[in-house]
Amino acid sequence: MLETRSISRRFGRTLALDRVDFQARPGEIHALIGENGAGKSTLVSIIAGRLAADSGQVLLDGAALRAGVSAAALRRARIAAVYQSPMLFERMTWEENLALGGFGAGASPRELDAVAARARQIAAASGFDLPPPRALVADCSVAERVRLEIVRALSFEPRVLILDEPTSLLAPAELKIFLDALGRLRAAGRIVVLVTHKLAEALAVADRITVMRRGRVVATMPAADTGEAELARLMIGALPGAPARPPRDPDPAAAPALALAGVTLVREGRRVLDEISLTVRPGEIVGLAGVDGNGQAELVEAIAGAVKLDSGGIAPAPGGASVAVIPQHRDRDGLVLEMTLWENLLLAAPLRARLAPRGFIASRAARRFCAGLLDRFAIRAAAGSACAAGALSGGNRQRLGVARALAGAPRVIVAHDICRGLDLGAAAQVRRGLAEFAAAGGAVLLISTDLDELLECCGRLLVIVRGRVREAPAADRDPERLGLLMAGAAA
Amino acid sequence: MLEAFAASTIAMATPLLLAALGELIVERAGVINIGIEGAMLAGAFAGVAVAHATGATLAGVAAAIGGGVAINAIFAFVAVNLAVNQVVAGTAIDLLAAGVTGMLYQRIYGATGRAFTVAPMRPIALGPLARLPLIGRALFDQSALVYLAFALVPAIAWTIGRSRFGLSLRAAGERPEAADALGLGVYRLRWIALLASGALSGLGGAYLTLAYADTFVEGISAGRGYVALAVVIVGRWNAWGVAAASLMFGAAIALQFVLQAAATAIPYQLFLALPYLLTVAVLALMGGQADAPSALGEPYIRA
Numbered sequence: 001m002l003e004t005r006s007i008s009r010r011f012g013r014t015l016a017l018d019r020v021d022f023q024a025r026p027g028e029i030h031a032l033i034g035e036n037g038a039g040k041s042t043l044v045s046i047i048a049g050r051l052a053a054d055s056g057q058v059l060l061d062g063a064a065l066r067a068g069v070s071a072a073a074l075r076r077a078r079i080a081a082v083y084q085s086p087m088l089f090e091r092m093t094w095e096e097n098l099a100l101g102g103f104g105a106g107a108s109p110r111e112l113d114a115v116a117a118r119a120r121q122i123a124a125a126s127g128f129d130l131p132p133p134r135a136l137v138a139d140c141s142v143a144e145r146v147r148l149e150i151v152r153a154l155s156f157e158p159r160v161l162i163l164d165e166p167t168s169l170l171a172p173a174e175l176k177i178f179l180d181a182l183g184r185l186r187a188a189g190r191i192v193v194l195v196t197h198k199l200a201e202a203l204a205v206a207d208r209i210t211v212m213r214r215g216r217v218v219a220t221m222p223a224a225d226t227g228e229a230e231l232a233r234l235m236i237g238a239l240p241g242a243p244a245r246p247p248r249d250p251d252p253a254a255a256p257a258l259a260l261a262g263v264t265l266v267r268e269g270r271r272v273l274d275e276i277s278l279t280v281r282p283g284e285i286v287g288l289a290g291v292d293g294n295g296q297a298e299l300v301e302a303i304a305g306a307v308k309l310d311s312g313g314i315a316p317a318p319g320g321a322s323v324a325v326i327p328q329h330r331d332r333d334g335l336v337l338e339m340t341l342w343e344n345l346l347l348a349a350p351l352r353a354r355l356a357p358r359g360f361i362a363s364r365a366a367r368r369f370c371a372g373l374l375d376r377f378a379i380r381a382a383a384g385s386a387c388a389a390g391a392l393s394g395g396n397r398q399r400l401g402v403a404r405a406l407a408g409a410p411r412v413i414v415a416h417d418i419c420r421g422l423d424l425g426a427a428a429q430v431r432r433g434l435a436e437f438a439a440a441g442g443a444v445l446l447i448s449t450d451l452d453e454l455l456e457c458c459g460r461l462l463v464i465v466r467g468r469v470r471e472a473p474a475a476d477r478d479p480e481r482l483g484l485l486m487a488g489a490a491a
Numbered sequence: 492m493l494e495a496f497a498a499s500t501i502a503m504a505t506p507l508l509l510a511a512l513g514e515l516i517v518e519r520a521g522v523i524n525i526g527i528e529g530a531m532l533a534g535a536f537a538g539v540a541v542a543h544a545t546g547a548t549l550a551g552v553a554a555a556i557g558g559g560v561a562i563n564a565i566f567a568f569v570a571v572n573l574a575v576n577q578v579v580a581g582t583a584i585d586l587l588a589a590g591v592t593g594m595l596y597q598r599i600y601g602a603t604g605r606a607f608t609v610a611p612m613r614p615i616a617l618g619p620l621a622r623l624p625l626i627g628r629a630l631f632d633q634s635a636l637v638y639l640a641f642a643l644v645p646a647i648a649w650t651i652g653r654s655r656f657g658l659s660l661r662a663a664g665e666r667p668e669a670a671d672a673l674g675l676g677v678y679r680l681r682w683i684a685l686l687a688s689g690a691l692s693g694l695g696g697a698y699l700t701l702a703y704a705d706t707f708v709e710g711i712s713a714g715r716g717y718v719a720l721a722v723v724i725v726g727r728w729n730a731w732g733v734a735a736a737s738l739m740f741g742a743a744i745a746l747q748f749v750l751q752a753a754a755t756a757i758p759y760q761l762f763l764a765l766p767y768l769l770t771v772a773v774l775a776l777m778g779g780q781a782d783a784p785s786a787l788g789e790p791y792i793r794a
Contacts, residue, residue, distance in 0.1 A: 050672050087669035089662055091785065099655075100662055100673055106655035 001025050002047070002079075002160050002191050007056030009042055011391070014382040016042045018215040019056070024160075024208075029182055029192040031206035031223070033199065035235055035425060037380045037393045038212040040195045041084060044162045047193070048081035060160065080158035084165045084195075084394050086145040090138040094131050094148050095119070102155030122154050123147070125184070127177030141293030142328065142417075143174070143449075150178075161185060164195045165394075173483065179205045197427075199228045211235055235425075256315075257282045257443035258303070258323065258412045263312035265298055265467075272298045274467040275312070278445075280412065285434060285444040287458030288469070289451060291486050295467035296447050300327055300416045303445075316412075321350045324410035326401050328417045334401045337390030341381060341400060342370035344389050350408035369407075377403040378429060395426050402430050406437060413437060416447045431457050451482055496745055497629035501637060502703060504741025506531070506695040508640045510719035511726065511733045512647050513691030518723055519651055520684040521664035521677075521786040525581030526566045527692050528716025529588030533558035534693025536592040539700035539707040540599065542609045551609070552636075552697050559693020560686050562588055567685040571678055574790035585716070593709045612636065612702040634702040636694060641734070643691075648730035660684060664784035667791035677791050692716070714767070721770045727782045743769045 002024045009017040017039045024030040034040050045051040047058050049065065058065045060079070080102070088097050095112040099105040103115045116133060123130050128147045131140050140148065146166055153161060166178075182205060185192050196202050202209055203223050210220040211234040218234050256279035265273040272295050280286045290296055301307045304325040305318025316322055327334050335344050346352050346366060355366040370385035377399045381387040389397060398418070405413055413434065419427040434444050434457065448454050454461060461472040463485045472485055510531055517524050524530075537558030542551025562584060570580040600607060612634040620631035651657040662670040663680040671677050695715070700707050718740055725739070726732030747762040 048672075081672075083672070087666070087672050089665045089669065091665060092658075092661065096658055100658060100670075100675065104655070106653055107658045108653040 001059075001061060002193070003059045004043070004047065005057045005059065007043065007046060007053045007058070009046060009051070009054050012382050015215055017046070017053070020212075020215070020217055022210060022217060023220075024191045024193055026159075026191055027186055027189045028207040029186050029194060029205055031202035031209045032193060032195045032212065033197065033202050033209060033231065033235060034212035035395075037214075037396060038235070039215040040212055041164055041393065043212070044081060044164055044193060044195055045083075047160075048079055048162055050081070050083075078156060078159040079162070080153040080156040080160070081162040082146075082149045082153045082164060082166050086142075086149050088137045088145055088148060090136070092137060093134045094137055094140065094144075095134065097137055097148060098152050098155060101152035102157060119151050119155070122151050126150070126154070126181035128174070141297070143292040147174075158190065160191045160193065162193045162195070165197065166194075175201075199231050202231070203228065251281070251283070254281050254283070256280060258414075258445060259315045260303075261313050261315075263299075263302055263314060264310045265302060265307060266310045267298070272467050273302060273309075276467070276469045277312075278462060278469055280443040280445050282411070282441045282443050283438055284460065285438050285446055285458045287454035287461045288445060288447040288464055289454050289461060289472070289482055289486055290447075290449070290464035292449050294464050296416060296464060297328060298467075299464070300325060300414060300447065303414050321353070321408070322411040324348070324350075324405035324408050324413050326405050326413065326415040326418055335389045335397060338388060340386050340388055341374070341379075341392075342366045342385040344400065345370050345373070345404055345407070348404050348408050350410065351404065373400075373403045373407055377433070378426070379403065399426060399430060402433060406433055410442070412443045412445070414445045414447070417449065418446065419448070419450065419453055427453075492749065494625055494628055496742075496749055497626055498632075499745035499748055500738065500742045501629045501633060502741075503744040504737045505633075505637045505640045506698045506703075506715055507719050507722055507740055508644075508734060508737035509636070509695035509698065510692045510716055511722035511737055512640075512643055512730065513688030513695075514719050514723045515726070515728065515730060515733050516647065516651070516660070516691075517681070517684045517688045518728060518787055519657075519664045519784055520660045520681045521667060521784055521789065521791070522570060522681055522685065523577050523581070523720075523788040524563070524566060524570075524685065524688065525578055525717075525720065526562065526584030526588075527581075527688070527719055528712055528714065529581075529585040530559040530562045530566075530689050530692035531696040531699070531712040531716050531719075532585075532588045532592050532710070533562045534696030535700045535711050536596065536696070536707055537693070538697035539609055540595070542701055543607060546610070548610060548612055548701055551701050552694070555693040555697030555701070556690045557693070559691070559696065560689040563685045563689030563692070567682050570790065571681045571685070574792050577788050577790065589710060596707060596709060608705045609701065611705045634698075636698045636702050639694070640698075644730050644734045651730065661784070663791075664786055667786055667789075671791075671793060677793075681791075695719075718766065718770055721774055724783075725773050725777060728784065729782075739773075740766055740769065 004020055004022045007017050007020045008015070020039070020043055022043065032040050032043070042051065046053045095115050096107050098119050099107060099112060099115045103118060105111040105115050120130060128151065130147070130151070131144050137145065137148070150166060182192055182194070194202070194206060206223045208220060209223050209226065209231065211218045211231060213235060258280040260276055260278050263273055263276040264271060276299065288296065298307065302309060303314060303318060303323065336347065346355060346361065355362055355369060367385045373379070374381055374385065379392070379396045379399050381392055381396065389400065392400065402418060415434070419430055434446065438444050446454065446458060455477060461477065461482070462469050463472050463482065465486065472482060510527055514524060514527050534555035538551040538555030541554035542548050566580055566584050569575045570577045614632050614634055617631040621627050623631070651660065659670065659675045660680055662675055663677045667677045696712060699711055704711065722733055722736045722740060725736040743766045747765045750762045751759045
């Protein structure tokens with residue numbers, strides 16, 4: 001049995017965990033749910049020994065675990081974790097990354113082949129694919145990285161496996177297989193702690209569910225005895241607002257706000273973007289569905305003007321202020337974590353024009369403006385606008401990125417996996433923000449692997465497969481049919 | 492003359508290679524150690540002082556290793572455990588080593604520095620190989636430190652690229668927080684790297700005083716530690732590249748001797764500046780830090 005007793009942890013002035021008692025039994029999948037900043041990630045980091053608690057104890061089978069465990073102790077206790085932002089080494093091959101895990105191997109070709117062989121066994125048992133041999137992690141898609149991390153965690157043959165929001169980027173087919181794999185771990189008598197914000201997933205797969213709110217455990221109950229409405233109420237204290245409505249049909253005669261014509265990008269001899277033509281008109285939210293790694297990231301880079309196209313054109317020309325891009329890797333491409341929140345706002349050109357006229361930063365105005373945004377988007381920051389971006393929890397960072405894009409008053413927003421890792425309340429807020437933006441005449445291209453999100457938010461739907469984009473006929477607005485299209489079936 | 496040039500190239504490349512291999516190890520672990528110049532100087536002085544006092548060259552070499560390791564232990568404590576800015580800590584180490592060696596030298600050998608020499612390390616000729624034309628004397632009739640330096644190249648390349656320890660070391664240099672999450676012990680890895688680097692820098696210093704100059708003068712390392720930093724960059728953080736870059740810089744220094752001896756109308760100071768001009772020129776041409784370890788120079792503090 002895994003148990004925490006009265007764990008507390010403070011970050012600066014924020015009490016992230018307040019005397020948390022938590023128990024998970026062998027042979028159960030225990031879902032840990034809660035809003036952003038509720039303390040889920042902090043709790044699992046402490047259980048995994050990555051973070052020290054200010055007070056309280058973690059016990060495994062009645063024996064207390066020392067905080068900040070060594071490699072040997074970690075292996076003895078066999079607690080393995082997959083964290084929200086992948087903890088992989090970008091410039092090493094995936095085999096080297098796994099060798100650093102439970103395989104405990106060196107990096108000679110012979111050892112790496114052995115690692116790959118064992119990894120393929122583990123992956124096959126879980127129903128995963130692995131990247132091609134000797135691929136660098138830097139070249140792997142986000143979904144591939146999540147899979148690598150899970151395989152690395154399993155390589156420790158853990159007694160306790162902690163998964164912090166692992167499923168947000170898995171394709172529907174992979175998700176099913178992954179949840180089945182969790183079931184197999186349970187059957188083997190392991191303790192699985194699944195941190196998630198997807199209530200349906202928690203209800204479907206977990207045996208018991210613990211709900212956290214503002215650093216405290218609010219309730220623990222068998223999954224069979226509860227439902228989405230009750231869980232949502234426990235998490236946020238009230239039901240989330242009505243879902244965002246798809247906007248009215250836009251004027252078909254209106255000139256497109258964003259137009260791509262024959263956009264092609266070749267990388268290492270492969271056409272990662274293949275003759276992509278699409279338009280987004282004012283007042284419309286266009287969804288782009290697809291399994292991660294089919295060219296979405298490159299398309300976003302192209303629209304942002306970060307790559308040089310091999311052929312084709314984009315109007316308006318990339319780099320202008322009228323198009324705001326919210327990239328997928330919010331830590332890597334979107335925010336400078338060492339800078340304060342209000343300084344991060346100034347990184348966006350349109351806001352810079354407003355808050356730093358003639359090159360001088362109006363810092364008081366910028367701080368006030370930032371505080372207003374924090375309020376409007378319910379971004380929880382301990383020290384307000386003077387907080388470092390790195391001190392925010394993942395979901396709050398994402399909301400800051402969205403707030404910044406909307407605040408710049410662009411004509412077009414291109415958003416990639418915008419609700420990744422967000423809980424119900426936050427995701428609804430972000431989607432409502434986009435819907436309001438579209439209702440006011442803005443154009444949105446929403447790129448996501450989450451079909452439910454796209455079906456809820458978008459007017460038209462496009463599907464991207466291996467760098468090619470095509471329209472999903474209106475008759476195909478059905479997850480099963482779209483899933484087939486995403487897998488590359490003929491329309 | 493070509494034979495002399497080749498021999499001189501190897502002789503000049505060796506201390507650079509020893510120091511740069513050490514710097515390579517620490518940089519792959521994510522630490523930039525500018526104090527390498529100080530570690531060389533400490534090794535050079537400790538080596539010559541002990542060799543002079545005992546009359547045993549081997550004791551001198553051991554003392555040089557000890558001097559380099561001791562200096563780097565100070566750096567490791569300040570830069571790893573206390574997480575002080577590594578450039579600041581390294582600069583302080585350089586100044587400390589220059590001051591301490593200068594003071595001890597004057598204390599022991601008199602204010603003006605009584606000229607003294609030690610028995611040089613004898614070249615070891617490797618049989619018939621040493622009689623090969625042109626390269627024989629350069630490659631196969633050198634002191635043991637030269638053979639050691641070049642033998643370390645494949646050994647370190649293998650250790651970094653292929654061994655389990657090297658893999659952990661690279662992990663600490665790429666993403667220390669992730670390495671720690673896997674239980675790899677970032678502080679321990681960085682300490683090991685710095686102590687190994689101290690030994691190698693000390694050996695580089697020993698080469699200067701025990702195998703090359705046979706004496707000590709203040710500041711004998713003469714910026715070779717800084718050149719070694721450039722060697723690591725030009726060598727693209729790879730042991731084979733570091734060896735090639737050391738030879739290139741060694742050749743530039745050797746060329747300077749040849750050109751001085753040729754007695755042209757060009758002022759000899761210009762030739763003296765050649766290796767340093769080459770450093771600046773090559774770094775400017777190489778540009779970028781694309782191959783640098785991602786966490787290079789960032790102090791790591793455990794959460």
